[in-house]
Amino acid sequence: MTEHDYDLLPSLIGYNLRQAQTAVFQDFSESLKDCNITPGQFGVLVLIAANTGLNQTSLGNALGIDRSTVVAVIDKLEGRGLVERSPAPKDRRSYALRLSEQGAELLQRARGLVADHEKRIAGDLQPTEQHQLIALLSRLRGK
């Protein structure tokens, strides 16, 4: 196979970010194929578990996705019996989201697999370097 000249691409933060994200996403999918969930779905489950009763709009805001997008995400998780839409006590327009028992079990299992996955992708990096990376990444988004 021919060698390629990548020019300035390897010097760009954006390019390296994309490459890293692709690789990490792929490893995530393989690591969690037992649970069959995506990084996005894992985030949703974690957020619902940690904020039981939040509604869909609120969940979308927390994750930076539109509320119309949340519908399909929750539809899928509800269809698998992992998440429940229960009536919100104080506002009949909205649902209070919560994990089912099965959802809680799956999340527990997923946490272990995610921990393994994180170890694998960061296996090269010292703990100090991992913290550095996270700190640098979070400064990238401006906060």
Add this chain to the structure above:
Amino acid sequence: MTEHDYDLLPSLIGYNLRQAQTAVFQDFSESLKDCNITPGQFGVLVLIAANTGLNQTSLGNALGIDRSTVVAVIDKLEGRGLVERSPAPKDRRSYALRLSEQGAELLQRARGLVADHEKRIAGDLQPTEQHQLIALLSRLRGK
């Protein structure tokens, strides 16, 4: 707006990567709306410019995308008159890709905007930190 508990998410490399990537992608789109190209298209243009005459399969391999996916990417850039499929001299199955004059001009303009964009997203970071970040990211993908 209610505060949320993000639990372990902020401690995960994968989560921070995704958030950063979303923010950077968005800034890229705004920064290059004058050229109207995406990060992926910019990569394609850079690669074609730096490896004039490469074919679609080779381009796909370099960027980690399937050759069936490359077709639509090149269709779009060719449709805008930025890229040309010229007959490959030694293999009549394939095309030798190259930039049109207009494509080369646009790429030049895009390089300037991308440089501005990179400065903006990394504005917080010292040059040393930027190099650190890139080094850490590239170690993430294992190579």
Add this chain to the structure above:
DNA sequence: TATTGTTATACTCTATAACTATA
């Protein structure tokens, strides 16, 4: 036999705009 480009198809993730029921 293997490879290049292509097509048909499908799946994910995302958003906008308009609707409904409630507030």
Add this chain to the structure above:
DNA sequence: TATAGTTATAGAGTATAACAATA
């Protein structure tokens, strides 16, 4: 009027499988 959820729709990005032309 404004908000929560929904639907219809659309677009980007991706892949797999099969095909014709060529190697």
